[in-house]
Amino acid sequence: MELAIGIILGCCALGAGIAMIAGIGPGIGEGQAVAKACEAIGRQPEAKSEVTSTMIMGCAIAETTGIYALVVAILLIFVAPNIFVNVLKTALGK
Amino acid sequence: MKKSLRFKTVDILLIALMILPIAFGVVVRVLTKPAAEGVQIGGALIFARFKLPLQDLFFSEATLNSLLVLVSLTAMALYMTHGIRAGVKCRRHLIAEWIVESTDNLVKNNMGPFFRAFSPFICAILGYSALSSLSSLVGLFPPTSDFSTVFGWALLVFVLITYYKLKGGTWNYVKGYFEPIPFFAPLNVIGEIATPISMSFRHYGNILSGSVISALIASALGGLTRAVFGEVCRVPVLQIGLPAVLSIYFDVFSGLLQAFIFAMLTMLNISGGFPEELYKKRMKKKAKRRA
Numbered sequence: 001m002e003l004a005i006g007i008i009l010g011c012c013a014l015g016a017g018i019a020m021i022a023g024i025g026p027g028i029g030e031g032q033a034v035a036k037a038c039e040a041i042g043r044q045p046e047a048k049s050e051v052t053s054t055m056i057m058g059c060a061i062a063e064t065t066g067i068y069a070l071v072v073a074i075l076l077i078f079v080a081p082n083i084f085v086n087v088l089k090t091a092l093g094k
Numbered sequence: 095m096k097k098s099l100r101f102k103t104v105d106i107l108l109i110a111l112m113i114l115p116i117a118f119g120v121v122v123r124v125l126t127k128p129a130a131e132g133v134q135i136g137g138a139l140i141f142a143r144f145k146l147p148l149q150d151l152f153f154s155e156a157t158l159n160s161l162l163v164l165v166s167l168t169a170m171a172l173y174m175t176h177g178i179r180a181g182v183k184c185r186r187h188l189i190a191e192w193i194v195e196s197t198d199n200l201v202k203n204n205m206g207p208f209f210r211a212f213s214p215f216i217c218a219i220l221g222y223s224a225l226s227s228l229s230s231l232v233g234l235f236p237p238t239s240d241f242s243t244v245f246g247w248a249l250l251v252f253v254l255i256t257y258y259k260l261k262g263g264t265w266n267y268v269k270g271y272f273e274p275i276p277f278f279a280p281l282n283v284i285g286e287i288a289t290p291i292s293m294s295f296r297h298y299g300n301i302l303s304g305s306v307i308s309a310l311i312a313s314a315l316g317g318l319t320r321a322v323f324g325e326v327c328r329v330p331v332l333q334i335g336l337p338a339v340l341s342i343y344f345d346v347f348s349g350l351l352q353a354f355i356f357a358m359l360t361m362l363n364i365s366g367g368f369p370e371e372l373y374k375k376r377m378k379k380k381a382k383r384r385a
């Protein structure tokens with residue numbers, strides 16, 4: 001029983017860590033977006049406010065996949081173990 | 095201009111109505127928060143649940159706090175426009191005018207002239223979302239870090255999007271799913287459903303991640319104090335300072351940014367899905383039929 005619970009907890013933690021690999025994508029994407037925005041501001045300093053607001057919008061949308069990964073990881077750490085352990089306990093009839 | 099006694103009384107009442115709900119929320123939080131050691135990260139406390147056929151209806155901390163924020167926001171709006179008149183310049187009236195003007199401009203620039211009337215709705219979403227996220231500054235459970243609250247808003251926006259898409263004709267709306275080729279229909283349906291889900295997850299995930307990181311850092315600093323000072327000093331001294339600096343980013347900046355982004359996406363989705371030419375054609379046909 002203890003071994004089974006240990007495996008559940010460990011696998012949940014591993015799963016959360018693996019899910020956060022998705023953080024690479026938004027990081028690269030947002031970095032590129034900001035780099036291009038900086039270039040644009042350098043070329044046209046008068047369009048700064050418009051470029052900035054567009055960039056923030058774009059960054060927010062690029063961030064979505066990272067946020068999905070984060071939500072999955074948080075659920076795996078704080079919510080999933082309880083549910084799985086309860087399922088195991090009811091399956092074993094304890 | 096001399097202010098009458100009645101005016102002043104109403105002013106004080108409105109200010110009280112602005113502050114008291116938040117104070118009430120703090121009191122409820124202090125009274126109901128279970129005392130425990132270590133890292134505590136959990137959802138909202140559930141005060142009551144009502145049995146309903148499909149799913150139980152919860153009255154949770156997030157529901158209570160969002161209602162309190164709503165009352166406070168209403169009082170704030172009433173206070174800022176109290177005794178407003180053309181020509182008389184008063185500080186709060188100028189602030190109110192600035193808010194109205196800037197949201198009007200935002201809506202006009204992003205949605206076009208047809209959606210002019212959307213500016214109060216957008217302003218309400220902005221203010222509600224921003225104040226909900228900022229309520230974590232006084233120690234309340236921010237309603238936006240509960241998925242139900244944000245998903246409710248996203249669902250409302252989804253209904254609006256579908257309503258404005260249907261303005262181009264029901265047949266055209268259905269036909270839109272089978273474009274460019276009928277094979278794409280399931281993908282289009284998924285894309286349609288993904289809009290509210292992605293909107294709500296974006297808002298909720300950002301606020302939640304901020305509160306989780308803040309809680310982790312605060313508890314880590316508490317543990318560090320215990321490790322360094324041991325029994326000498328029971329007060330977690332190291333917890334002073336750093337969490338407050340981080341909260342400027344996680345609570346203030348992130349909360350305001352997410353409010354802006356949610357409002358922006360609402361505007362873009364509603365005006366982007368609206369088939370303007372089809373709508374104009376339909377209106378012309380209707381006018382012809384009537385004539």
